Amino acid sequence: MSRRYRLPAGRADVDGDETMTTRVPAVSKVQAVVMYPPAMEESDLYELHRRFPGVQFHNIGYFEPHGLRDAKAKGRVTEEVLATAPPLTEQERETIADAELLMALDLPHGIREWAPRLRWVQAIGAGIGQLEPAKLKAEGIALTNAAGVASTPIAEFVIGRLLEVWKDIRVLERQQRSHIWEMHQGLLVKGKTMGIVGLGAIGRDVARRARAFEMTILANRRSAQPGDTDPDADELFGPEGLDEMLSRSDAVVLCAPHTPETIDLFDAQRLRRLKPGAVLVNVGRGSMIDEAALVSSLESGHLGAAVLDVTREEPLPADSPLWDAPNMYLSPHCSTASEGYNEALMELFCDNLERFLAEEPLRNVVDPDRGY
Missing domain, CATH: 3.40.50.720 (NAD(P)-binding Rossmann-like Domain)
Known part of the structure; x- marks a missing residue:
């Protein structure tokens, strides 16, 4: 599987400039954490920084076991199941706590309480039950899924x-x-x-x-x-x-x-x-x-x-x-393909990030009342 994401060109502004430079505040950088893929190449992070100079990107891999993810989606979380969550270092928790946006498959337990600046979560798949969308909405956090990517x-x-x-x-x-x-x-x-x-x-x-x-x-x-x-x-x-x-x-x-x-x-x-x-x-x-x-x-x-x-x-x-x-x-839930998935996902993420920074409507916003 290729791990090069080939970031898409930006949406053209009226003057034809395809960069986001003029749209990003120069004083304070937006903090973004990419939690999935778990490990991005330095060149990929560099491309994100180059493309969005007003955003500070961090890559903190976080991938929960299936049992915990399934329990969250079904509302059956117990202390025993929570104990299977992958650990985060204190520095990683502090970085996530400072984030305004996350791209993730899973979210650490209780993140809504200890990440007060969080405004938007980009899910990496179409299924979002494990992210507890109703609770995110109650905190005013936008959730977008990756419907269509696969x-x-x-x-x-x-x-x-x-x-x-x-x-x-x-x-x-x-x-x-x-x-x-x-x-x-x-x-x-x-x-x-x-x-x-x-x-x-x-x-x-x-x-x-x-x-x-x-x-x-x-x-x-x-x-x-x-x-x-x-x-x-x-x-x-x-x-x-x-x-x-x-x-x-x-x-x-x-x-x-x-x-x-x-x-x-x-x-x-x-x-x-x-x-x-x-x-x-x-x-x-x-x-x-x-x-x-x-x-x-x-x-x-x-x-x-x-x-x-x-x-x-x-x-x-x-x-x-x-x-x-x-x-x-x-078949074991494998009808999608890894080939090309990360590229399509990153294209969606970059488009939504442009919209987020420009305070425009995001694509694939999840409505918890509908369930998708």
Whole structure:
């Protein structure tokens, strides 16, 4: 993985100058701490300092274990779990306490109390539950996520998995291992219908790639009203049209974020609404699916296959029924790609930093009331 971020050029001002020099106060530097990536090269920090001369950057790696991150996201933090947090030196705590902005995957416990100058947190991913957005909002701290940064590799992953299912690649692999030369053909993708739940950055990129295979695209979006259209969908449905969309789709791709409304959205009743033989793909959040009902649907043959890159509990326990469910395609939350991620993330961060310094609206601001 390349660790060179190739910082993007600044947004041009009216006079054509692409630097931020004229926008940054010269008297007192803004303090910024980059907590992720954990270790940046000196040349990368130098480029940030050069690009934003009015900002003092610090790199303090902070990466919590999965159990602590998951407990924070689910509101189940205990003293025992907190004890697993990586330690910070006194100097590191003082540097973070003086920061006005942070870029981070995780935040140290209680940071809102001991970092009184903090005004903005740039998350490095789309998921922000572990950052406790409601509590940040209550302290007047802006939170922006990295929605869209990983949409391209995730969309590629979705299409790759669907081709694996419809072209029956597993059978061909078994035949190769057994030295069997026997004709086995898959299905035609052209003309199939894809239903997308959540037409955000990921859903939109999935739709565009599916269209290259001449598929019909149906999309569901929470804010859609009757009669609304979208350039990336042949038909657009609001919440009331979800079941109709499911009944017409050969593949249903879940790209929606975790919200109170999406928890168990696909329970046993809704799974029965899917077209017989359909493929269900989840690259959104594991909480969207009732996993026991999903296994039953696969065992009954109603559902043709399931592609899960996310599960309710991660890591997935070794005794989970999901492992051995028929026509199950599991992966350990890895549908994104490290290649190009840091570059895209830094591009977003630099754009938002320009906006922050110029007191302009930030991109990807999280609304805790919506959950994303």
